[in-house]
Amino acid sequence: MLDLRLTRAARPAVQLRRLLVAAASAGTGFLLLSCLGYALHHPGAAGAGALRLAWCAVPVTATVYLALAVARTDPGTRPRPGLSALGLGPARLTAISCLATALATTLGSLLALLLFLRLRGELPGMRSAGARAAFLAVGEPLPLPATLTLLAVVPAVATAAVAVALRPRDPRPVRRPQRRYLPFGRSGAPVRADGTVPAPGHPEGAPAAPGGTADPEPAPAATLAERAVLPGLPWAVALLAAGLTAHAYAGRTPPAHAPTFATLPGEAGTILLGWALTAVGLVLAAPGLTHLCGRLLQCARPGALRLLAGRILMTEAARIGRPLGVVCAVFAAGYAMTTLYDAPARAFGPLSALGALVVAGCAVATLLTSAVQARQGRAETTDALLRLGAPTTVLRGAAALRAFALLVLFTPLTLAVAALAALPLTR
Structure with a gap:
């Protein structure tokens, strides 16, 4: 109850x-x-x-x-x-x-x-x-x-x-096992379990790296998250190239109409595979591009507005980037099928319109929902800035600047992907 x-x-x-x-x-x-x-x-x-x-x-x-x-x-x-x-x-x-x-x-x-x-x-x-x-x-x-x-x-x-x-996860951090030391060796120095001897002057209970230097401090979680976002770019480029190659393969015999429910099975399968690879590539590339967009906002002596907007984009790159990549993939596919294809109006029936409405609506709604989630995640930071005397106009201006920067970056990317995907089928 x-x-x-x-x-x-x-x-x-x-x-x-x-x-x-x-x-x-x-x-x-x-x-x-x-x-x-x-x-x-x-x-x-x-x-x-x-x-x-x-x-x-x-x-x-x-x-x-x-x-x-x-x-x-x-x-x-x-x-x-x-x-x-x-x-x-x-x-x-x-x-x-x-x-x-x-x-x-x-x-x-x-x-x-x-x-x-x-x-x-x-x-x-x-x-x-x-x-x-x-x-x-x-x-x-x-x-x-x-x-x-x-x-x-x-x-x-x-x-x-x-x-x-949303399954429950263990909140306790994973700890690496401590290196144990054996009793003193022949030379009187403590010997590790792996047979190495710590450097002179190094504390006995603390591990030492080869060469007598201490182990480096672990990187902060934010730095690790930012690094994890950027390695997805090479895979994204590879998947985008594979998807465009599949479209080029399907464009060897140009279809007489756009790919709808009536498309031939082999042709539609190749086009669907191409769009699947292209969509996955955009989804993988969007977090890294969002991170780079935030970094570019902070270049050339940034003020408080650009610094705040850029840091928020870098922090929320993974959370906002993936839904943004889905939106780009959906609108690229829609733009390619409605504008760049030489298709008659009857090719898009009520079921095709309903499917396009469902997919586009879900993509946009997911992006807005992720933005709400990101806003909830930084609620404590926003409250702290307001307590320190930051005006609300600065926060609103940072939000508008983030939206404008993402629009400037992803709109040409979406149009370019749509044009490249539809180009082999329009020749």
Whole structure:
């Protein structure tokens, strides 16, 4: 009962984010049901039905990504002192997050089922609103096991992802084992277990590095995090090159229309692989580019405004960079398909528009949710700056400067990736 109260009694902003998850789940569930309807209406076109179902992996992934971001920003499930005495330890709070995610996604799946049945005219007192649509399969009975299985995909995958990502971890730091010393050797100096002798003048209980110098101090956690962000750039460049190569391979025989559900299986598979590699490359590159953007803001004698904006970008590069890379990948794909492809207007039907809306909406909502999470993470720093007398205009100006710098950096990158990916298919 306490779990349900914590899930229900949340702030309006939290409930709004949960409703966004439900809306995304409804759109994805409707796309999955449309694949079932198409298969029922065209029993001999197994390849086309499987291709439609494969394309649905993109909105499913986007919906799960949004659900995970919303679960991470839920303040009601954040560990706080005193909750363990009430039986709300880390494991219980993770269960509450999974419960909230399961409720939101299940609500969306039920809404998708009601809309699908409404369009088919199977609800009492309603007529079919789309009898000409092939994906509705009007007149064909819906198999109950297949329908329930498709509707359970998003709730099951999203709940499992939240459970894995928010699982309780051991808060104690990992300590490296201390080197033990054997009794005194022949020369009277202490001998280590590995057979080495510490340097003269070095304390007996402290380890010494080869050559008689002490071991260097461990790097701070912030420095390690910044270093971990930058090594992803070489892998990102390699994946981007592989994705553009896949697009070039698919462009050897230019298609007559943009890649939709009706695209040939081999051609669509190559294009989907190319966009998958390109998207992963952008996601891996975005944190490093965000870190470099923050470093560039602090060049050439920065003032307080640029220094604050740059340090925040460098600190939050991993948290903001990945959702920003997803947004760049989504808009690059959309720009390539709608602007650079020589495609007729009829190539984009209602299902393609719904899929694009779900994916783009989830990407933007995830980015905004990650920004909220980053703001919550630096709440103590912001309060400290305000107590020291920092004006609110400086904080707002730093936020606007960060947004402008990211826009200047990632907009040309997105357009360049879209142009390079679509260039082999437009010749």
